[in-house]
Amino acid sequence: MTETDKPQVSREEIRLAYKLFLGRWPSESELDRMEQRGHGYDKLRQVFLNAPEFFRRNGWAPATTATGTTTPEKARTLIHLHVPKSAGSTLTAILAPNFPHRSHMTVGDNTIQQLSNLQLQRRSELRFIFGHLSHGVARYLPQDCAYITVLREPGNRLLSYFRYVQRITDHPLHGPVSQRNMSFGDFLEYAINNPVVRLEADNGQVRRLAGQGRQENSLGQEAALLRTALHNILGEDVIYGFTEHFDDFLARLKARKIIPDVKDTRLNTAPDKTDIGPELARLTPAQKQIFEDFTAWDNRFYDICKSVYFALPTQI
Structure with a gap:
């Protein structure tokens, strides 16, 4: 047509x-x-x-100085929303050296109170905050902030998360998973009946970017969460990329002078490449339905974000 x-x-x-x-x-x-x-x-x-206003709103247009040259816009504090199993550990390792060590703080959704309890002066000194976080951390800080995050294809991320739990002995879920010798399908059934576990497994990327990573009352509200997550990630204070296109993301960060020229050394990766196909073939019909429900909204979110990302030029 x-x-x-x-x-x-x-x-x-x-x-x-x-x-x-x-x-x-x-x-x-x-x-x-x-x-x-x-x-x-x-x-x-x-x-x-392709509208200039869309570029400016999302922070992709460089700022022009009085001399007519362009300089990258820099937020005072960078908040890395580390989505589990999305190359977040590698991104943190790349970003952290660009900030004074005293200005770092590691925090997660479960320990966010540690940040809010800091004196205002100490919070204002922070320049790099990172951890398994949800959108909204900036409300605890008096200074200007920007978020950075990496998304991953939802099915592979979910399987990679399960395998990570299997092999990391100090992970909180390792005990139940290893003691019951769970398969991937068993884990899906376990997650759907355990709200705390389900929050990560059930469309966890939408949930984090919507600011509801640890809110049990968000379960069943995914349609509304998708709208909020899209509003947040397409905001002018968010920079995002994709695990599957990590080199391209690094190139964009270099072009914007957010990072220097670095070698991509993947950290915290699984011994074997994630391949969801064989695992899906072993699922029962009921388990397959859980998998589809757990990834449906994340898939929509991922596809929209990817469409926007590649509609923009690489060198911005």
């Missing part, structure tokens, strides 16, 4: 697109101009993804 053959978007859909991509409602004159162009869905999406 040609662009003219495709269904034209409605005025209300154009209005919603302005809010989703640019974070604001359009004027009536903007709606008139866009409606007159008669775009289909694909073309409308590309218009917004």
